[in-house]
Amino acid sequence: MSPKTMGLSAWLTDDAPASRAQANLGRAYDIFRRLCRNPLAALGMAILLVLVLCAAFAPWIAPYSPIGQDLPNRLLPPSAAHWMGTDELGRDIFSRVVHGARLTLLIVGLVAVISAPVGLILGAVSGYFGGWADRILMGITDIFLSLPKLILALAFVAALGPGIENAIIAIAITAWPPYARLARAETLTFRNAEFVQAARLAGGSHARVIGLHILPLCTSSTIIRVTLDMAGIILTAAGLGFLGLGAQPPLPEWGAMISRGRAFILDQWWVATMPGFAIIVVSLGFCFLGDGLRDVLDPKSGDKA
Amino acid sequence: MSLLDIQNLTVTFPTPRGPVNVVDGVSLTLGTERLGIVGESGSGKSMTGRAILGLVRPPGVVKADRMEFEGQELQGLSDRAMRKIRGARISMVMQDPKFSLNPVMTVGRQIEEALRTHESLPRRALKARVAEMLEAVRIHDPERVMGLYPHEVSGGMGQRIMIAMMLIPRPRILIADEPTSALDVSVQGQVLDLIDELVRENGMGMMLVSHDLHLVGRYCDRVMVMNAGQVVETLDAKNLHAAQHPYTKGLLAAVPRMNETRAELPTLDRSQWAST
Amino acid sequence: MSTDVESAALSGPSAPRRRGPRRFAGLRRLVEFLVILAFTFLGLLAITFFIGRVIPIDPVLSVVGDRATAAQYEAARVAMGLDQPLPVQFVHYVADVFSGDLGRSVSTNRPVADDLARVFPATLEMATIGIVIGVLLGVPLGVLSAVKRGRLIDQLIRIFALLGYSVPAFWLGLVGLALFYAGLGWVGGPGRVDIFYDGLVDPVTGLLLVDSLIAGDLDVFFSALDHIILPATILGFFSLAYIARMTRSFMLDQLGQEYVTTARVKGVPEWKVIWVHAFGTIRVPLITVIGLSYAALLEGSVMIETVFSWPGIGNYLTTALFNADMNAVLGATLVIGTVFILINKLSDILYRILDPRSRT
Numbered sequence: 001m002s003p004k005t006m007g008l009s010a011w012l013t014d015d016a017p018a019s020r021a022q023a024n025l026g027r028a029y030d031i032f033r034r035l036c037r038n039p040l041a042a043l044g045m046a047i048l049l050v051l052v053l054c055a056a057f058a059p060w061i062a063p064y065s066p067i068g069q070d071l072p073n074r075l076l077p078p079s080a081a082h083w084m085g086t087d088e089l090g091r092d093i094f095s096r097v098v099h100g101a102r103l104t105l106l107i108v109g110l111v112a113v114i115s116a117p118v119g120l121i122l123g124a125v126s127g128y129f130g131g132w133a134d135r136i137l138m139g140i141t142d143i144f145l146s147l148p149k150l151i152l153a154l155a156f157v158a159a160l161g162p163g164i165e166n167a168i169i170a171i172a173i174t175a176w177p178p179y180a181r182l183a184r185a186e187t188l189t190f191r192n193a194e195f196v197q198a199a200r201l202a203g204g205s206h207a208r209v210i211g212l213h214i215l216p217l218c219t220s221s222t223i224i225r226v227t228l229d230m231a232g233i234i235l236t237a238a239g240l241g242f243l244g245l246g247a248q249p250p251l252p253e254w255g256a257m258i259s260r261g262r263a264f265i266l267d268q269w270w271v272a273t274m275p276g277f278a279i280i281v282v283s284l285g286f287c288f289l290g291d292g293l294r295d296v297l298d299p300k301s302g303d304k305a
Numbered sequence: 306m307s308l309l310d311i312q313n314l315t316v317t318f319p320t321p322r323g324p325v326n327v328v329d330g331v332s333l334t335l336g337t338e339r340l341g342i343v344g345e346s347g348s349g350k351s352m353t354g355r356a357i358l359g360l361v362r363p364p365g366v367v368k369a370d371r372m373e374f375e376g377q378e379l380q381g382l383s384d385r386a387m388r389k390i391r392g393a394r395i396s397m398v399m400q401d402p403k404f405s406l407n408p409v410m411t412v413g414r415q416i417e418e419a420l421r422t423h424e425s426l427p428r429r430a431l432k433a434r435v436a437e438m439l440e441a442v443r444i445h446d447p448e449r450v451m452g453l454y455p456h457e458v459s460g461g462m463g464q465r466i467m468i469a470m471m472l473i474p475r476p477r478i479l480i481a482d483e484p485t486s487a488l489d490v491s492v493q494g495q496v497l498d499l500i501d502e503l504v505r506e507n508g509m510g511m512m513l514v515s516h517d518l519h520l521v522g523r524y525c526d527r528v529m530v531m532n533a534g535q536v537v538e539t540l541d542a543k544n545l546h547a548a549q550h551p552y553t554k555g556l557l558a559a560v561p562r563m564n565e566t567r568a569e570l571p572t573l574d575r576s577q578w579a580s581t
Numbered sequence: 582m583s584t585d586v587e588s589a590a591l592s593g594p595s596a597p598r599r600r601g602p603r604r605f606a607g608l609r610r611l612v613e614f615l616v617i618l619a620f621t622f623l624g625l626l627a628i629t630f631f632i633g634r635v636i637p638i639d640p641v642l643s644v645v646g647d648r649a650t651a652a653q654y655e656a657a658r659v660a661m662g663l664d665q666p667l668p669v670q671f672v673h674y675v676a677d678v679f680s681g682d683l684g685r686s687v688s689t690n691r692p693v694a695d696d697l698a699r700v701f702p703a704t705l706e707m708a709t710i711g712i713v714i715g716v717l718l719g720v721p722l723g724v725l726s727a728v729k730r731g732r733l734i735d736q737l738i739r740i741f742a743l744l745g746y747s748v749p750a751f752w753l754g755l756v757g758l759a760l761f762y763a764g765l766g767w768v769g770g771p772g773r774v775d776i777f778y779d780g781l782v783d784p785v786t787g788l789l790l791v792d793s794l795i796a797g798d799l800d801v802f803f804s805a806l807d808h809i810i811l812p813a814t815i816l817g818f819f820s821l822a823y824i825a826r827m828t829r830s831f832m833l834d835q836l837g838q839e840y841v842t843t844a845r846v847k848g849v850p851e852w853k854v855i856w857v858h859a860f861g862t863i864r865v866p867l868i869t870v871i872g873l874s875y876a877a878l879l880e881g882s883v884m885i886e887t888v889f890s891w892p893g894i895g896n897y898l899t900t901a902l903f904n905a906d907m908n909a910v911l912g913a914t915l916v917i918g919t920v921f922i923l924i925n926k927l928s929d930i931l932y933r934i935l936d937p938r939s940r941t
Contacts, residue, residue, distance in 0.1 A: 139620060142617075142621070143625070146621050146624075147624075147625060147628070147921065148877075148879075148880040148917055148921045150881075150883060151883065151914050151918060152628065152918075154883070154898065154899075154910075154914070155628075155629070158632075158905075158907065158910045159633070231746050232746070235750075238752075239750075239883075239884055243887070243902060258752055258755070261755075262755060262888075265755050265758065265759045265763075266763045269756075269759055272752070272756075273752070273755075276748075276749060279747075279748075280744070280748050280749075280752075283746065283747030283748075284744070284747045287746055287747055288743075
């Protein structure tokens, strides 16, 4: 039965999918529909969609250039011409916020892409092999988990030097431990399962078993965890930016913008507060979506948190 | 006079597919006798007990033509009035002491609370009554046991503590909701004998809810069989073997006997009666 | 957002219990605890060492300056022990730290350890008031949220708590200052006290509120109160968000348990069912949560102190960052990290000691 003969939504919700692709797409569609039923999760998805659109189409959405200075128009309050006002160099804050979305997405995306796989692999290896490998890897993980993340990130960036790449690396170094624990827990559950033994008997190497069989089982927990961690990563990145350790000027990083607005907070409050609102809205969006995903993908935890 | 008089009790829960009557038009009376309620999981037998005690929380809705305890209508009673009845006049022993006892409170304190809620007595008198009750459920070093936590006692003892807790305020009716289902078979008999003895001694009415037909047959005067929220048959325990309804007959037939001669146990053929 | 301790708290103490001789069980657990603690510290030291020596910044240059000759550079390098192999350097480093030598601050030109001892009480004072606010408000809100689950008040409290995860601390500090200090004049501004009160009171404990009361100087006391209330409240907000969320989660777990029904069957009034039974069960895991929150506040104070020019360890750290004063940065990192680890591990072990279910 091809999509054309059945209608797309019927094809996606078919109880007997004909191919793996259909099954996967169908599951994704089902998750999407259930998420939409939760108003906060739907709001979260909408916020993130706006974020992605802003990042992708920033030059078209932003009415002004984010770095073009216009000194005669400095420190103007929010108005029809400048929705969020202008900063101390006359730049339109709204445009800078929209362009800053790119930086935000870049930072959280890269941190997630670096820290999650590293953590997952370490955790899976640790749980799979057990014994000394497990003890050592989990010991390292526990040590990192016991340390204050922001402080460590600060110290790393202090040593590496300010800059957006170093900020990403520093945050990623502190962000991987939860994924290691997650992967280890899942691996321990399945380590002795029959399908793992079957894969080994069929001649699969350890790497193959871990990579193709065990790690995919961690997918839903990982997605939930990554989404929920995003808010924290955004805040840490903004904190680094605020201290001048993240993206350097004239890049419109939201934390750095707040820092520069600090001097004018009393009279021209919008310079510092507007980027803050952007941070809050995006973080909330991730939190809502993360909670919603957890309700849908992991019903055991219910709506308990 | 009958202790409990219930006519047409219905407990409804909303589900994504529409409202479902978990208890559907159940009527029963209870005097100073032992009534057994038997059914499979989901038959509504536990919910009946909870509805009597007013423990069905929203979104569940309880409705009955009549739900009278000692002549007093239970529906529409204020919370305060209902609380005076719970524990003091009608009590319930629950299934698994591992979960039904507060894990971070000593056993003694929990039993004391059951008493203190309804009678104000000086501390020493309270402790004496608790010790007395523990002796009555055959726990012979009450002083020591009172200081223990629930995880420190065995399943059988835990259930006896539960019984002590529920009987100490001297209620008129005891609802026993699967009181032995979580216990070892060897201990089940002891606990049921104990309940039986205490109920008789104090002239109480008892509702024994269980999925075990023969157990109910042994310990009850009358048996009420439930299926899918409805009462299927009510009969005297001594006439159990002469049950009329196909469901009851099916249940009886499905239990293996001591000198079993059948090669296969029959299964229920549910098409024989109308059920939702 | 959930750590190992929290998941243990939610599910009860971990099985299996060891079947060893009872007398030694406690001792063995204590030794285990100390060993884990030691290894964690060692890990922290390794990381700070790594950041300080291994990452490409020339520590010698920061001591001798750009204009040093090759000979001076080499002499300094040997004096700093940098010609030794790394493991040896690490051992020296650990020995130094344990003897209290955290190096010298380039900006204040004093031993880092002395600096830190001087600034730490300020952070302690603020974080402590913050946690008190967080507990006093967070716990009742969490219980209320759980009891009224699904209703409007629950949704509102949950969103309010989520804000605690979404609002940048430094931003809230700035906005708070602008609104409550500059705008409304309700609280004092940056700094610990008004300038003319600075240094007036003997630093007996280092906690200004306490010291001013000891000295009987009410003017200083009220000025200090005036200045601490806003930053401490902001910290309290973040703490509240976390505590309320965890309390709600714990309470929901308990309210669904059979023993709560038992209590109702007994005729116990509903408020007692909630506060004596359900809440009574979560008291111990909640202590762990509060401990974790306290540790997090110490970390979070970094940003708040910077915004409020509060002379605490967080401000010291960020100032050192701006001055590229690596000794100070690493020393502060070590101290904050150590306190963080201590509080976390202590909370963990406190849970095991206090929970009656751990009694063998």
